[in-house]
Amino acid sequence: METIKAAIIGVTGYSGIELYRLLRQHPHIEVQSVHASQSVGQNLSDLFPHIGNGQEIIIEAVDSEQIMKTVDLVFLATPSGYSKDMAGLFLEQDFPVVDLSGDYRLPAEAYEKWYDKPAAPASEQERFTYGLSEWTNLFGKKFISNPGCYATATLLSLLPLVDIIDEKSIIVDAKSGLTGAGKSLTASSHFVQAYGNYSTYKLNRHQHIPEIMQVLQAHNPDIPHLQFSTSLLPINRGIVATSYLHLKDGMTEEDVDLAFKEAYKESAFVQLHGHQFPDLHQVVGSNRVAIGWEYNPRTEVLTVMTVLDNLIKGAAGQAIQNVNLMYGFPETAGLDNLASYI
Amino acid sequence: METIKAAIIGVTGYSGIELYRLLRQHPHIEVQSVHASQSVGQNLSDLFPHIGNGQEIIIEAVDSEQIMKTVDLVFLATPSGYSKDMAGLFLEQDFPVVDLSGDYRLPAEAYEKWYDKPAAPASEQERFTYGLSEWTNLFGKKFISNPGCYATATLLSLLPLVDIIDEKSIIVDAKSGLTGAGKSLTASSHFVQAYGNYSTYKLNRHQHIPEIMQVLQAHNPDIPHLQFSTSLLPINRGIVATSYLHLKDGMTEEDVDLAFKEAYKESAFVQLHGHQFPDLHQVVGSNRVAIGWEYNPRTEVLTVMTVLDNLIKGAAGQAIQNVNLMYGFPETAGLDNLASYI
Amino acid sequence: METIKAAIIGVTGYSGIELYRLLRQHPHIEVQSVHASQSVGQNLSDLFPHIGNGQEIIIEAVDSEQIMKTVDLVFLATPSGYSKDMAGLFLEQDFPVVDLSGDYRLPAEAYEKWYDKPAAPASEQERFTYGLSEWTNLFGKKFISNPGCYATATLLSLLPLVDIIDEKSIIVDAKSGLTGAGKSLTASSHFVQAYGNYSTYKLNRHQHIPEIMQVLQAHNPDIPHLQFSTSLLPINRGIVATSYLHLKDGMTEEDVDLAFKEAYKESAFVQLHGHQFPDLHQVVGSNRVAIGWEYNPRTEVLTVMTVLDNLIKGAAGQAIQNVNLMYGFPETAGLDNLASYI
Amino acid sequence: METIKAAIIGVTGYSGIELYRLLRQHPHIEVQSVHASQSVGQNLSDLFPHIGNGQEIIIEAVDSEQIMKTVDLVFLATPSGYSKDMAGLFLEQDFPVVDLSGDYRLPAEAYEKWYDKPAAPASEQERFTYGLSEWTNLFGKKFISNPGCYATATLLSLLPLVDIIDEKSIIVDAKSGLTGAGKSLTASSHFVQAYGNYSTYKLNRHQHIPEIMQVLQAHNPDIPHLQFSTSLLPINRGIVATSYLHLKDGMTEEDVDLAFKEAYKESAFVQLHGHQFPDLHQVVGSNRVAIGWEYNPRTEVLTVMTVLDNLIKGAAGQAIQNVNLMYGFPETAGLDNLASYI
Incomplete structure (x- = not known):
């Protein structure tokens, strides 16, 4: 089966680092690069010592052109209000995006009322599919707005x-x-x-x-x-x-x-x-x-x-489940961990 | 102002020991003796080291006659199902009782259905006043059934x-x-x-x-x-x-x-x-x-x-508030602690 | 027995609000005013709803002259580095101070090394007695440096x-x-x-x-x-x-x-x-x-x-114990609360 | 690469269920049967709902003969004092055992002193290798005594x-x-x-x-x-x-x-x-x-x-690491989960 390459933007937030952690076990998705607006140039393993064992995983600045050249899909694990500033260039080039923020979940008017921030353009918002995995057919979709927890x-x-x-x-x-x-x-x-x-x-x-x-x-x-x-x-x-x-x-x-x-x-x-x-x-x-x-x-x-x-099915896990569905991977690929129970 | 003497039956449970702790600061209620069915003869300070500083507070068996001779009121901090076995002798002699269990809160039929235990006799149950302090006039009452948390x-x-x-x-x-x-x-x-x-x-x-x-x-x-x-x-x-x-x-x-x-x-x-x-x-x-x-x-x-x-206003504190009201003590006597906040 | 009046400077920090809470029960110390550098003019009960029941306890700015006119002693519950800026005027007028910060615990050289801040003048520091209640005679002392937790x-x-x-x-x-x-x-x-x-x-x-x-x-x-x-x-x-x-x-x-x-x-x-x-x-x-x-x-x-x-014997409680000893109040005055245990 | 079959005895304890959970991801070890002294005949998924999704994993009684016929190795996740009663029959037939209890870690005299229980026979105890994975060569070993946490x-x-x-x-x-x-x-x-x-x-x-x-x-x-x-x-x-x-x-x-x-x-x-x-x-x-x-x-x-x-490297994880070493599987097989971090 196919393997795709992905970039994570916003890797230093809770959803971003959880995405990174979970994707380490994914048989069909490989994290090619990680990005953030802060901590650029630092080793992710130094900031998150549970990640590595001396490995170098350098946090890169966000360069959309470069990202689109090297990966197949981008995860936006950026906060609401930031994703919409990131997504534009990817959308322009019809490049697959899974956004974990609230920026593409609501029509502009509702967004501005409830988030008290400027909304993404309606033309962008309409291209996203709301990714509640169990209730939507996501196969072949390109732009997923991942649900809130x-x-x-x-x-x-x-x-x-x-x-x-x-x-x-x-x-x-x-x-x-x-x-x-x-x-x-x-x-x-x-x-x-x-x-x-x-x-x-x-x-x-x-x-x-x-x-x-x-x-x-x-x-x-x-x-x-x-x-x-x-x-x-x-x-x-x-x-x-x-x-x-x-x-x-x-x-x-x-x-x-x-x-x-x-x-x-x-x-x-x-x-x-x-x-x-x-x-x-x-x-x-x-x-x-x-x-x-x-x-x-x-x-x-x-x-x-x-x-x-909330960080797995309510954020990073569901995002991965959605990518599995988009690409026709087994729905549970990379997600077969059981709850730790105690 | 008057001072009364009290006995606590069931002092080793959470409500009982909380009653003891709070009453140590009460200006008008003095704990004369503490009782339990287990640990009789032991020093309460040994079981609950936060209580004492070498002080001897010996846990006594429950001897109702003796208790009625030496104190003015008895707190039953015994579990539901036990209070009704304790209360009979006190009621017979019209001796003041504050019961923290569920035994005198409900009519027999409802009690047996919800507690799945034999109920106290209706003749006893009817003598109790339900002690929700803010909503009942308790002055002069003798038998209080303290509400659940x-x-x-x-x-x-x-x-x-x-x-x-x-x-x-x-x-x-x-x-x-x-x-x-x-x-x-x-x-x-x-x-x-x-x-x-x-x-x-x-x-x-x-x-x-x-x-x-x-x-x-x-x-x-x-x-x-x-x-x-x-x-x-x-x-x-x-x-x-x-x-x-x-x-x-x-x-x-x-x-x-x-x-x-x-x-x-x-x-x-x-x-x-x-x-x-x-x-x-x-x-x-x-x-x-x-x-x-x-x-x-x-x-x-x-x-x-x-x-x-739940242990203060939901149990021991409300029981004390109720005694304050029964005897006409200031309602807040012994209860002026503020929340610890952090 | 005598009653003294006290002011708390730094009432909005953890030690300051704990001092306020504990002093509410003190038979010989009355909190006359509370002070802070922030939140001046606000009602302490609004910031700390466990405190009041509608009561107005307005947070005042720090006006040393005014404080010295109206109270007998001042508690500095200010952070290390701030107390020394507050204490000077009180010391000048030989006005009793209990400082809960680290500012008067160490000689200047040690202070500057371990705190990495400018030290209080040695002439001030030397006037303070280190208030480890069980190991120092504090009766009649005027300036207490309260120990760390x-x-x-x-x-x-x-x-x-x-x-x-x-x-x-x-x-x-x-x-x-x-x-x-x-x-x-x-x-x-x-x-x-x-x-x-x-x-x-x-x-x-x-x-x-x-x-x-x-x-x-x-x-x-x-x-x-x-x-x-x-x-x-x-x-x-x-x-x-x-x-x-x-x-x-x-x-x-x-x-x-x-x-x-x-x-x-x-x-x-x-x-x-x-x-x-x-x-x-x-x-x-x-x-x-x-x-x-x-x-x-x-x-x-x-x-x-x-x-x-740490907030009681390690800070506010020991400060009160120290004032009890300074003034010859019973050592346990205002401090007879037992541990809550559970 | 080879796949082996394993049985877990004591699956309902914390180490046992953790073994089961972790082994679900193991590429070379398959849990063939689970055993306990209690709850026999019940579905493990009912007792531990994080495990299954309707799946039937019936808890079986411990029948050593049957176990040796169907699997290649047995994990004893039984408490100290019980493992030694279980291990005898397996040892007799030279059947591979990984014991997570303390029963085979100490010579008899020390065991009886510190555990206050009868020790396993010295002849059995001596056959076990202490499985501190990083410090012992376990390749080809048959009997592992897994270290305490x-x-x-x-x-x-x-x-x-x-x-x-x-x-x-x-x-x-x-x-x-x-x-x-x-x-x-x-x-x-x-x-x-x-x-x-x-x-x-x-x-x-x-x-x-x-x-x-x-x-x-x-x-x-x-x-x-x-x-x-x-x-x-x-x-x-x-x-x-x-x-x-x-x-x-x-x-x-x-x-x-x-x-x-x-x-x-x-x-x-x-x-x-x-x-x-x-x-x-x-x-x-x-x-x-x-x-x-x-x-x-x-x-x-x-x-x-x-x-x-303590439940992974201090118990079930180290047991799996040890089996990896015994059989020459990659040391990290089934153990590549990162810490959850938050």
Whole structure:
């Protein structure tokens, strides 16, 4: 089978270094070069000593022309607001891009409202396919906008159910480990602040809300604005999305079971737990998603709990899964690590 | 002002030792003796080296007659299922009891269903007053059934709102630190299992559900069965209760603000945060409760977040607050510690 | 008994806010005003919601003249390098100062070498008494230089033993929780970096080394340069100092036991655990110090393990203890909180 | 290249399930069957949901005859005291065994003293080779006794130095995450007890002491009894061994550097950090070992800090590395995962 060469731009961020780490095991993707705006000329192994053993992996500046000459695809692991400045030249030359930021997930108006930054040109944004691997055919695609971590967990919970739930009933209480807050040094990611704590932030204002809504609405236009909470768990890795839903009249627990089983019957990474709720140990360290659900007949509320590793299935792992799908590699290539469990 | 003497039965459990610790600072309550079914004859300072400095505090067997001769009130910090075996002799002699277990919180039928244990006699159960300090007049009472930790957080969130919310809309997503799971060695409280994890347990089956329901229903009989999730946070102390609610037609955000301010305007321990959500650092180590709320006009959902220290306001601290109210001591006596914050 | 009024300068740092919190319970010290260089004019309760319940505690700029008119003593909870800029005016007027920074702990030459900052004038430095409460008579003193957290733990371990150990044998392996690293946002205090980790820093370069050495050498001039490691534990509060020592010829385990018992026989805060090693739960939240030791006859090594809460006995608590001693208040006034244990 | 088949006995313990997890990626070792004394007949995927996706991996009872018929090698991931009851039948038939317990690491007398259990017969014990991969030629061996986690970290620190250090000077301060304490539910591994804590246990009594001593003494018979502390870090995975040493007269820092470089110049897994101390993030999740050292000329103490993942290089990973060496597979086969870093 074919092997492709890739460059990672933004390798020093959490998603970037995770991409590098995971791709070291990939049988069909070879990382040819790594790039960043800072630390250029330094050895990646010096900055990230878990990577190397004396090996030289020099961080290069971003030279798009040069990159397009030497690799087949570029990963943009750059923060939202930066990717769109990087992507232009690649798009112009129709060169394959997988973007892990939020820059190509939303139409300009929504982007500017929720991100409070200038949006990428609509002409660029429209060329991207939203890469929720389990729900889109990505074979042969060239430009992938990789989903957000909260969005991945929430969409995998709700998409199987869009037609059997009361659309107005959706409430999501989502939680994330601190790696989800990124590498920048902020008061809320200071160890002392987050340790032993649980804090809710950006209530109803998280930028993954419109991303989730637009995908849900594409499947069921009756779905209204989403009620969505985001909180920080005092751990490093993990997303938990707990959703509360009412069923449409006439729908039953069996319809729910069936919907989940049907949706993920061929999925390599989604594990259905039915009435036993999953926990983070089952997924952290892997590209797995675990989903549990339970219907309470007395309250008529369906609870769905979905867990995943925000840096893998919520970022770098899903990006690799998407490249596998784009190129027709086995979907699990390079992603067969099990969760470390403990 | 008067000083009373107290005995603690069950001093070696988490609530019992916390009671002992807090009462050491109380100006009007003196711990005369400590009791347990195990470790009798041992020095409490040896088992709990944070307590003493060579001091002898011998753990005594439970001899109700002797206790009633020497103290004015007994705290039962015994587990659910044990308190009812202890309380009988005290009740017979009309001797003041504050029970921290679930044994006197529910009518027999509900107790047996949710606790799966034989209930205390109805004649005993009826003599107890449910001691949610902020919502009951406890002056002159003799028998207090101290609320559960989840119940305290949830009721303090919802009681101000019972008349202005759509009764059918209540969904509570509650989380607790591991001390809430008690001292017994179980697979779920093993360090390795809980560390770096988040797990949901007893979904729709937690024994605090009927306790919460009966108090809510006493204020508004239209409130139906409660949707209630409970999860373990990988920390030691803290309860977070996040509630999702719809308002009754015609009710607005201002009504919510007003309801909270009215309910707690004279409360020494409830801090209202309005639209800034509280976190656990604000309450852990103190008897404080902090409540934040926000109404989302687009989804018409009101989110209420309440935090407290499960061992203090959720157990031992509230028990002391209740004794203060029973005897007319200042409500904050012995409870003026601030949260340790970091 | 007399009550004094105090001002806290640097109230927004970890030591400053801890001082404020602890002094709220002090029967003889009243905090009259709080000061900082930033956040002037803001309400302390807004910045630290665990403090207040709507109360206004306005942060004031530092106006030394005004402070000296209204209070009896000033706490400098300012960082090293800042205290010396604050202290001058107070010293000029012979106004009582307790400084929690390192600025008055070392002679100028040592200070400039280890802190890499300009030192306070020698004429000022000499007026300060080093406030290791258990080892100095502080009654009537006016200027206290409060010890560092590592220094407190290490000196309380070693001072009783200076005459019975082989002076050349001392090796200290010390560990600290993250609050010891302060409030500034650094890569090493980022949650993601410290979580699940253990890292050794400033090996042989920590600024508490000369502070410890000079006190030890004042008791035994034969003590040479100190071997001292410092590491970060992934927790918020706590210092652990593990010391490895050889005994002088002819000295035995009994001499060690005797030395500890003699040294701390009248100490209110030092708990001797003998051959049962203490852990952090016994001290965190209190001004207590717990010391355990064990002699290994096969290796002829004495291990001493000392634990304390770095923000209390290692900073704010010891500062209060020192004021108690200066003014002849009971040594434990305001400091009778037990460790929270769990 | 050849592929061998293996059975895992004790698959439900932490080392056993970690072996299973890691072997899933091994190109030359296939797990043919898994065995335990409990949970026989259950699906491993049900007990450990991170493992499977509906797959049936039935836990079988231990039938040695049957195992020898179907596989080429057996891993004993059984606790100390149990392995020796399992190993006999395999040894009788000269069937390859890798034992992860302590049962074949020590001569009978030492074993019975330090483990307080009956020892395996000397005739069996002598057939085992101690499998410290970097220091033994294991090619063609049949019976491997896999080293303990503390022993691995300490020996990799000290073996390069045995000839250049003052033999009497060795002091080791070692720390372990909670997975090192195993799966049994004990008071010290209860979440509430270990959280936010640091506790030293089995001081001078840990069963890895004689294991370390005998290997050191085999390289330098002048090495006396070892001073060795063991403490629990409030994390799941990781060993830190901090060693304090004096150099022999005439030896210098350069000799230390040289000794480490020489010892590990061909090592695939040992990373030398020289004067930058490593942390746990560099190794957890991988079979890597990272070693840093620094000589303090003023105290004449050499500090060596070694970190590894106790379940991988300290147990299951090293067992796999050893099988690779026994069979002449590439040493890193199945072990090329990098540390997860964050």
